[in-house]
Amino acid sequence: MPELPEVEVTRLGIKPHIEGRSVSGVSILDGRLRWPVPKSLPKRLLGQRLSTIERRGKYLLLKMDTGHLLIHLGMTGVLRVLPTADGVKPHDRVMIHFGEISLRLHDPRKFGAVLWHPFSKGAIDNHPLLKKLGPEPLAAEFAGDLGAERLFRFSRKRTVAVKSFLLAGQAVVGVGNIYCSESLFEAGIHPRLPAGKLTKAQCERLAKSVRDVLTKAIKAGGSSLRDFVDAHGEPGYFMMQTKVYDRANEPCRICKSPIVQIVQAQRSTYFCPICQRR
């Protein structure tokens, strides 16, 4: 999927087309996603105006008149705005129509989610899926020393490898498998280092590298691994050049030694055994 940069790029891509518009219909083509898409959604959303689209971690939050629509892209989800008249394609799962255009969730693997959270159930931040998320890596709450302090504090006494620790999203959200390897490389930290052994200096480097890597990826338009395309349906993004991810046995861009691939918590990790031991 889509990691945080791809979700942010998607948000920026769809926002100008549908913000401020009202829902003219909803089609659930296949509601068997990560959780079932509520059957009542079409009735509930009809006529509601979409005021803003925000993002929390990898969740998109579409604010409507009476609540929020939560959308997660899972591993293979793609959100695009297309003419309503355009034909349905295989793996299109949900369409939200705004007159002549519609927002479409295309998701082959069906790990995505479309959920409804009415204002009456409390603030969106308290939604069970959002409640335990760590801070936003690009917000003030993770800026400068705050990010480093957060990483340091949350990693104390943790024996889990720093790679898994970062991926878990409790110390900071939005760092998926690709950018996790990339951030650790930039910070010069070995992915197998137990999180609890991170020094203050390493936390400072890591907080900065997380911010830098994600910011660069957003600027590059998100990376396009396999099936990510932008909101307009154009396969426009080229993958941001990675330093280590998916480069097993290729020479490190810094020291030329071969990049190593290992498996941690059932996920591939890539690193440079020479550069990542500070």
Added chain:
DNA sequence: AGCTCAACCTGGCTGC
């Protein structure tokens, strides 16, 4: 509490 691992589901690639 924290860690590991299976599971959700489908498509694409590799190798026989």
Added chain:
DNA sequence: TGCAGCCAGGTTGAGC
């Protein structure tokens, strides 16, 4: 060409 086997961006929840 066909097919089996393996791999893939995320996240929850069971079990220890």
